[in-house]
Amino acid sequence: MLNKYSIFLALAFSVIFFSCSGKKSNQENDQAIDYENPSIVLQKAKEILGPAVSFAYKGRFDMDTVIEIVAGIETQSPKEWGIKFYFLKMIGDQLKVVYQTPLLNGSFKQCLVQKIKFPFFDHELIYYNSQDYFLGSGGGEVYSYLVNFNKKETYYAHLVTEPNKPISLYLSNNIDIPQVKGFLISIFKRDYPSLKVVSNDVVLKY
Numbered sequence: 001m002l003n004k005y006s007i008f009l010a011l012a013f014s015v016i017f018f019s020c021s022g023k024k025s026n027q028e029n030d031q032a033i034d035y036e037n038p039s040i041v042l043q044k045a046k047e048i049l050g051p052a053v054s055f056a057y058k059g060r061f062d063m064d065t066v067i068e069i070v071a072g073i074e075t076q077s078p079k080e081w082g083i084k085f086y087f088l089k090m091i092g093d094q095l096k097v098v099y100q101t102p103l104l105n106g107s108f109k110q111c112l113v114q115k116i117k118f119p120f121f122d123h124e125l126i127y128y129n130s131q132d133y134f135l136g137s138g139g140g141e142v143y144s145y146l147v148n149f150n151k152k153e154t155y156y157a158h159l160v161t162e163p164n165k166p167i168s169l170y171l172s173n174n175i176d177i178p179q180v181k182g183f184l185i186s187i188f189k190r191d192y193p194s195l196k197v198v199s200n201d202v203v204l205k206y
Contacts, residue, residue, distance in 0.1 A: 038056075054113075062150040083105075083108055106143040114126075115127075144156070144184060146184070157188065167192045
């Protein structure tokens with residue numbers, strides 16, 4: 001009877017020791033991950049969101065100081081088309097999605113996506129510009145976004161060119177910071193100095 005009891009205790013202690021060692025090992029592995037390496041950041045984002053991730057950047061996107069990553073996925077299907085931005089944060093010892101934008105017009109092909117820091121924000125934003133992907137010889141459009149993950153807001157700018165019509169630029173109504181509005185206008189005026197800022201968005205019919 002004593003031998004059986006001793007064997008049971010030995011097994012119990014070995015299981016506890018193994019699980020504590022495994023947990024410690026996992027935590028050490030997580031801490032050893034080099035999040036300053038862009039390829040590692042992209043790999044971790046794909047592990048969580050899937051292989052369709054187009055980009056992933058580590059940065060400080062809100063007021064917390066934990067590890068934070070923003071990633072983007074483009075969706076193309078008969079039911080929906082567009083792009084989404086995902087905000088991942090380290091919660092405990094795991095990266096988790098804490099916010100995602102609605103599906104937005106645009107494509108991650110031939111686009112510009114980068115982190116951007118304004119002096120009037122204490123955190124970084126993501127800047128997106130579709131560039132000339134939706135432009136052709138007969139006109140077209142350019143989509144641009146500034147995503148403020150701290151406020152869970154997306155500032156939207158949409159430039160439209162049509163034959164025999166003025167070039168128009170629409171800015172979303174939630175842009176309540178003059179410097180943000182000025183930044184978006186100045187970006188487009190570099191290539192389209194004669195553009196007109198309009199109060200209603202234009203939807204092109206292809």
